[in-house]
Amino acid sequence: MEFDWAGETPKFLMLMYGLIAFVAVVGGLLLLLDVVPAWFARRREAQLVAASASGAPLPRRRKPREGLFALFFLLPTLLFLTIGLVVPAIRTTLLSFMNRDGSGWVGLENYGWMFSEGSIIRVLTNTLTWVILVPLVATAFGLIYAVLVDKARFEAVAKSLIFLPMAISFVGAAIIWKFVYAYRGEGDQIGLLNQIVVSLGGEPKQWLLESPLNTFLLIVIMIWIQAGFAMVVLSAAIKAIPADIIEAARLDGTTPWQMFWQITMPSIRPALIVVVVTISIATLKVFDIVRTATNGNYDTSVIANEMYNQAFRYQETGRGSALAVFLFVLVLPLVIYQIRNLRQQREG
Amino acid sequence: MTTATPTVGVGAQPPEKLTRAGRVRKRLNSRTATVVSIVLALLWTVPTFGLFVSSFRPADQIKTTGWWTFFGDPQFTLENYQQVLFSGSSSGRLASYFINSLAITIPSVLFPLAFASLAAYALAWIKFRGRDWVYIGIFALQIVPLQMALVPLLRFFSTGVTVGGVQILPAWDLVDEQKFAQVWFAHTCFALPFAVYLLHNFVSQLPGDLMEAARVDGATHPKIFRTIVLPLITPALAAIGIFQFLWVWNDLLVALIFAGGTSDTAPLTVRLAELAGTRGNEWQRLTAGAFVSIVVPLIVFLSLQRYFVRGLLAGSVKG
Numbered sequence: 276m277e278f279d280w281a282g283e284t285p286k287f288l289m290l291m292y293g294l295i296a297f298v299a300v301v302g303g304l305l306l307l308l309d310v311v312p313a314w315f316a317r318r319r320e321a322q323l324v325a326a327s328a329s330g331a332p333l334p335r336r337r338k339p340r341e342g343l344f345a346l347f348f349l350l351p352t353l354l355f356l357t358i359g360l361v362v363p364a365i366r367t368t369l370l371s372f373m374n375r376d377g378s379g380w381v382g383l384e385n386y387g388w389m390f391s392e393g394s395i396i397r398v399l400t401n402t403l404t405w406v407i408l409v410p411l412v413a414t415a416f417g418l419i420y421a422v423l424v425d426k427a428r429f430e431a432v433a434k435s436l437i438f439l440p441m442a443i444s445f446v447g448a449a450i451i452w453k454f455v456y457a458y459r460g461e462g463d464q465i466g467l468l469n470q471i472v473v474s475l476g477g478e479p480k481q482w483l484l485e486s487p488l489n490t491f492l493l494i495v496i497m498i499w500i501q502a503g504f505a506m507v508v509l510s511a512a513i514k515a516i517p518a519d520i521i522e523a524a525r526l527d528g529t530t531p532w533q534m535f536w537q538i539t540m541p542s543i544r545p546a547l548i549v550v551v552v553t554i555s556i557a558t559l560k561v562f563d564i565v566r567t568a569t570n571g572n573y574d575t576s577v578i579a580n581e582m583y584n585q586a587f588r589y590q591e592t593g594r595g596s597a598l599a600v601f602l603f604v605l606v607l608p609l610v611i612y613q614i615r616n617l618r619q620q621r622e623g
Numbered sequence: 624m625t626t627a628t629p630t631v632g633v634g635a636q637p638p639e640k641l642t643r644a645g646r647v648r649k650r651l652n653s654r655t656a657t658v659v660s661i662v663l664a665l666l667w668t669v670p671t672f673g674l675f676v677s678s679f680r681p682a683d684q685i686k687t688t689g690w691w692t693f694f695g696d697p698q699f700t701l702e703n704y705q706q707v708l709f710s711g712s713s714s715g716r717l718a719s720y721f722i723n724s725l726a727i728t729i730p731s732v733l734f735p736l737a738f739a740s741l742a743a744y745a746l747a748w749i750k751f752r753g754r755d756w757v758y759i760g761i762f763a764l765q766i767v768p769l770q771m772a773l774v775p776l777l778r779f780f781s782t783g784v785t786v787g788g789v790q791i792l793p794a795w796d797l798v799d800e801q802k803f804a805q806v807w808f809a810h811t812c813f814a815l816p817f818a819v820y821l822l823h824n825f826v827s828q829l830p831g832d833l834m835e836a837a838r839v840d841g842a843t844h845p846k847i848f849r850t851i852v853l854p855l856i857t858p859a860l861a862a863i864g865i866f867q868f869l870w871v872w873n874d875l876l877v878a879l880i881f882a883g884g885t886s887d888t889a890p891l892t893v894r895l896a897e898l899a900g901t902r903g904n905e906w907q908r909l910t911a912g913a914f915v916s917i918v919v920p921l922i923v924f925l926s927l928q929r930y931f932v933r934g935l936l937a938g939s940v941k942g
Contacts, residue, residue, distance in 0.1 A: 283719060286726050286887075289800045293730040293807060301737045308845040341751055344844045348745035349757065351738040352815055356764060359812020363775035364767050370774060416663075423660040427653075435928070436664040439671070442924035443917050444873030446892045450899055450913040451670045454677070454906065463688045465906070467673060470689050499667065511936050560768055563875040567896045579770060579876075586774050587880060599770040610766040 300351070308347055312340075364603075371596035385597035395581065401490050402577045405497070405561060406605075410554040413498045414547065417505025421513055422535065434510065438503035445500070445563030452496045453568055456482040486574035493575055496564050501557065505550045512546035513539060545616065552613045559605055578602050674910050678703055682907035703911035716886060717894060717915050724872060724890040724916075726803050727882065731810035731871045732864055738811065739818035739863070740826070740856065744848050746819070747827035748834055758823065764816040772812070773880055780805050780881070799887040806881045806888070810871050818863050821934070825859035826852060862934025865927050869920050891916040 374381050389395050417437075424433045440448060457466030458481045464470040469479040483489045516539065524538050540547075562579035565571055571580045578598055586595025677690040681700050708718045745751075746758045784792040797805060829852065837847045853860075875892045882888040884897065895912050902908060924931060 283722050285800045286722050286803075289803050290726040290729065293726075293803065294733075297730060297733050297737070301741075304741070305845045305849065309843060312843055341749055345745040345749040345751040345754070348741045348749065348844070348848075352742035352761065352819060353757075355738065355808075355812045356761065356815055358779065359776060359809065360764050360767055360772050360816070363772035363779070366775035367771045367773075420660060420663060423656045423663075427657060427660065433660055433664050435925075437667050438928075439921075439924075440667070442869060442920045443671070444875070444892055444920070446873070446875050446896050446899075447913045447917045450895065450909050451674045453899065453903070454674050454910065455670050457906070463692075465686065465689050467669070467689070467691075470691070499670070502667075507932055508936060511932075560770070563892070563896070566875065567899050570900055582770050583876065583879075592774055596774060599768070599773070602768050603766075603771050606768055607766060614762075 304347060304351070308344060312344075367596045367599050370592055371600045373593050373596075375591045375593050377592055381593065385593045386601075388594060389597055389601065394576075397574055398576045398578060398581045401575065402559065402605075404490060405494055405577060406555055406558050408491075408494050409497045409501060409558040410551045413501040413554055414505045414509075414550050416498070416502045417507075417550070418509050418547070420502070421506050421510035422539070425510065425513055434506065437506050440500045441503045443500070445496075445561075446567045448496050448500055449564045449567035452492075452499070453483070456492060458482065483569055483575075484573050489569065489573055489575050493564055493568055496568070497558060497561060501554045505554065508546055508550050509543060512543040516542045548616055549613065552609050552616075556606055556609050556613075559602060559609075578605075674913060677906065678910035678914050680907075685906045685910065686904070703907045704915070707908045707911045708915065717891060717912055719886045720889060720891045720894040721915060723803075723882070723886075723888055724892075724919075726800075727806050727810075727878065727888075727890050728868060728871045730803075730807045731814075732867045734807060734811040735814035735818050735867060736860055736864055739815055739822050740853070740860065741848070742815075742819050743822035743826045744844075744852055746823055747829075748847070748852075749844060761816055761819050765820065767816075769813045769877065773876075776809060776812075777880055780808075799885075802882055802888045806878060809877050809881045810867075810874070813877065814867050814870070818867070821863055822856065822859055825856050829855055858930060858933065861927065861930040865923060865931045866934055868923060869931075872920050 370377050371385055372380055372382060374384075389399075420433075420437060424430045427433065443451070454465075455467045456469075457464075458469055458479055459465055460479075464473055464479055466482075468482060473479055482492055520538060520542075521534070524534055529537070560579050561577055562583065565575055565577050565580045566583070569575045571577075571584065576584075579602065582595050582598035582602065584595075585591040585598060673690045676693050677685050679699050679701070680690065680693055680703075681698055682703065684698060708716070708721075710716065742761070746754060746761075779792075780795045780797070783790060783794040795805065833851055834847060837851055842850070872890075873892060874890075875896055878890045878893050879896075882890065882893065884893060886894075891912075895909070895916055898905070898909060898912060
């Protein structure tokens, strides 16, 4: 079947409408803010001229309307945030105390369900496993790698290779790793992992079907993606350590090992915390990897995936909302900690 | 280093021999470091490389032999890409979804960038009452996971707003490709808190004298914004633009909910996730398909990596 290019034109048309809307909104806003005050200024000038001609008292000079400008500059942002985040977040919180279609109050029933239903408890423990392992391993790996390649000749290339997965979508990453985990019952293996197992004399396995091993295999994917982030941030922090401190330590005859624990680690502590917290937040919200690799089957589901299933597949809005709120509660302390940390860093 | 070592008097340590031994050990150390880091880099790259090689192998080969056998028996074909991009809907027709990804991504990057830079300017350089509170409010919204917004926002699009039985805003009632607008809207909302926060960091660090001088010359806020601020924050805009581009292009969740699953609006990620679920063993399609989706962000990323890293560091470390 030939590809139907003509069938695609409505999309380009729609994209064009979108771009026109963009130009109209942003350009219009700036133009409005340019033209309207200018008009007022001209009117005031005319008033002044008229007043001085007739000898009447000059009209009082009004304070420039700074607030009005600010309002219009902020208007699109505030509008979108109110409609898209503030109101929905409040509604979701309310919905979490309601029944499946949001027609009646059920109190804490959805939350009770969350902590009593076996499959959901499994989801919660899976999420816990994710959020413990991914930040720790990814950060440790990133740190080790950043130290290893620091000032190496091939540093730029080496860092790019580790960083590259950051550009790949979680969906793409899940497919890449699903291929690594691929299984064939007979004949040659096509998945790298099974090939390694077979060549070591083992039996090939359907990795993604074996709980609880499959959760760990999915966690590997997330680590693979996030390690690059950790490495880049930590590498920058290592390079920011003042050269004279390193020099002084070196003259004192510090071994590389001591150098790492006594100079590098304390210096990059703030960056280290930021990395761990950032990765933890991303891990708590992980959805795409689980959905693409196993669709949450075989005991691999996590909160974000279960929330999607409840709210959008089973139409259990109340339960889905309760899961979303729980996710929010989990993320909350991390983000508050992050913000406090950033502010301290800024002031210090 | 030896040249820099000062000649020291009696009683000062390190004897010459130890430094030499130390130097040898250091060289050994750096050699181990090199080997280890190369091994790790390879380990990190092999999965992607395997998929890449496979995407050029004939379908029957992908399914029966490992990609590493390619080097013993190289058979090269572009058939997989041809199939997955252009042929019938059952085997992918990814070209259609590729266009959707583009149509979703471009406005979803432009809108939040423009809105956020306007807001950042106002929050940094226009004095008004309650400014700090507005900033803190927007900043604090970063903590709301987008899962918290999905259900109500979808209802907002599909049924409009009713308060006490009175319809205040109508439903959007979008069909087919018009649903792009929903996705743009959603992505814009979700991107704003972070974008405002990052841009505010940049904008507020611009020299105040510049603004003051312009104001004395009679420049209005829109004029200052356009002629002074915008050119100066271009690097920051580039960094956030790349972020947002990668985020939107690679997003699955938002697209899944607001774009629907048809070839009219669904982006590549949605289609690929679907293929991975329903045709998990059709590796000739999955491998080629995955690369179709990876290639654009990869190009963007590699060509603009400098900006990206700068943005990353500004966002997470400097604050």
